[in-house]
Amino acid sequence: MRRWRSAATALVAAVAACVAGCAAPAGSTGVAVRAHSAQEAGAAPSAPSAPSGTPGPSGPGTATPSVSASLSPSPSPKALGPGEGSLTVLAPRGYAEYGGYDPAVNWVKGFESESGCKVNLRYPPAPAEMDAMARRVPYDAIAAPPDVAGRLVAERRAAPINTSLLTHYDDIPEWLRELRPAAPGDGAEHEVYGVPYLWGWYATLTTGDVRGLDAASLYKEPGAVTLPDGPLSIADAALALRLTRPSLGVGDPFALTPDQLDAAVALLAERRAEHTYWEELIEPLQGLAGGAARLARTVPYQQDLLRRAGRKVRAVQDGETTGWVDNWMLAARPASPNCAYRWLDWIGGKDAQRQAAEWTGLAPANEKACTGRAARVCYAYRMTDTGWLKKVRFAVRPSRACGEDGGCTDYTEWVTRWRDLVAG
Numbered sequence: 160m161r162r163w164r165s166a167a168t169a170l171v172a173a174v175a176a177c178v179a180g181c182a183a184p185a186g187s188t189g190v191a192v193r194a195h196s197a198q199e200a201g202a203a204p205s206a207p208s209a210p211s212g213t214p215g216p217s218g219p220g221t222a223t224p225s226v227s228a229s230l231s232p233s234p235s236p237k238a239l240g241p242g243e244g245s246l247t248v249l250a251p252r253g254y255a256e257y258g259g260y261d262p263a264v265n266w267v268k269g270f271e272s273e274s275g276c277k278v279n280l281r282y283p284p285a286p287a288e289m290d291a292m293a294r295r296v297p298y299d300a301i302a303a304p305p306d307v308a309g310r311l312v313a314e315r316r317a318a319p320i321n322t323s324l325l326t327h328y329d330d331i332p333e334w335l336r337e338l339r340p341a342a343p344g345d346g347a348e349h350e351v352y353g354v355p356y357l358w359g360w361y362a363t364l365t366t367g368d369v370r371g372l373d374a375a376s377l378y379k380e381p382g383a384v385t386l387p388d389g390p391l392s393i394a395d396a397a398l399a400l401r402l403t404r405p406s407l408g409v410g411d412p413f414a415l416t417p418d419q420l421d422a423a424v425a426l427l428a429e430r431r432a433e434h435t436y437w438e439e440l441i442e443p444l445q446g447l448a449g450g451a452a453r454l455a456r457t458v459p460y461q462q463d464l465l466r467r468a469g470r471k472v473r474a475v476q477d478g479e480t481t482g483w484v485d486n487w488m489l490a491a492r493p494a495s496p497n498c499a500y501r502w503l504d505w506i507g508g509k510d511a512q513r514q515a516a517e518w519t520g521l522a523p524a525n526e527k528a529c530t531g532r533a534a535r536v537c538y539a540y541r542m543t544d545t546g547w548l549k550k551v552r553f554a555v556r557p558s559r560a561c562g563e564d565g566g567c568t569d570y571t572e573w574v575t576r577w578r579d580l581v582a583g
Contacts, residue, residue: 247494316490356487
């Protein structure tokens with residue numbers, strides 16, 4: 160029986176097919192990846208025939224989480240008690256694998272065996288529906304991209320985390336731990352609300368000559384360009400404005416004044432007719448491999464995938480770029496807090512993180528996970544290059560409460576402007 164050992168393996172095969180003559184429909188490998196609204200380019204394998212959750216107990220004695228409207232999150236526990244028997248986890252596909260797509264890809268079973276807590280997985284039906292699902296579906300723990308994480312913190316729908324109960328937390332580099340899942344002023348300054356899990360940053364890849372290209376080339380150069388389909392792609396255009404319109408004074412690309420937001424959207428609109436917007440990782444790969452895209456804004460690991468498939472691609476030197484971190488968070492009042500804490504600890508360990516990185520092609524938060532096939536992933540994201548990582552502007556959900564005086568545009572404005580742009 161043929162088996163994909165990882166999503167990356169499937170993608171290499173798909174790209175090799177594209178080099179020979181790319182005619183397969185997007186997503187035909189069975190591998191889907193969301194474009195974060197920090198999103199960002201993230202990878203998450205799709206299993207169309209897989210069940211939506213791990214089979215688990217739901218009878219008497221099983222705690223049932225609820226969608227909490229409380230403005231008073233539960234206080235952080237001082238110590239853990241006995242597990243409740245089960246927990247509900249909300250995550251993008253590929254972030255918590257139980258063997259439904261490939262029996263060899265399973266880091267949930269080990270947790271269940273060790274903790275005695277059965278995991279009930281819940282996946283959004285489509286990547287863009289993660290935030291909506293988090294509003295209506297009960298859960299204990301959630302793998303939240305920056306746009307979702309920021310809202311949960313601002314609306315007090317996330318519980319602060321006692322990291323002393325997490326044995327692997329100190330294995331996460333300090334710079335990652337110091338990144339907060341919400342914008343300054345949204346309430347996350349003095350508490351820990353998220354445990355970093357998978358992260359990445361954007362690169363601009365081209366099949367042509369990189370001489371003379373820079374961050375603004377995505378929006379100024381003629382030819383087909385593919386960009387991540389999400390409102391936070393506006394931040395990339397804002398970074399480019401530093402080159403094209405320095406008088407605007409863009410600082411944090413995720414904290415834009417109305418004038419700066421107008422200018423970033425106008426830059427995106429200049430060559431709108433030549434732009435396509437990707438939601439699945441296979442799309443920019445097919446575009447670059449098959450010649451449909453001259454430039455692609457995507458994750459750096461794709462350059463490695465394309466090279467392994469025999470396609471020459473080069474990275475444009477952006478100077479600065481945007482990135483994101485997906486965090487594991489707790490519901491404001493989890494029904495199964497003891498199992499939820501055990502899950503956060505397990506998923507931060509090197510073994511689970513290594514498997515997640517190999518499967519998704521995203522960087523693990525735990526540096527000890529950079530072994531085996533995950534070492535190639537870590538290298539692609541320059542995980543130990545602290546000089547480069549200082550140039551990555553990691554996403555937070557845009558908020559009006561920026562700086563000392565506020566006055567920035569919030570995420571709802573970004574969503575509206577992005578929808579109008581893409582629809583136009």
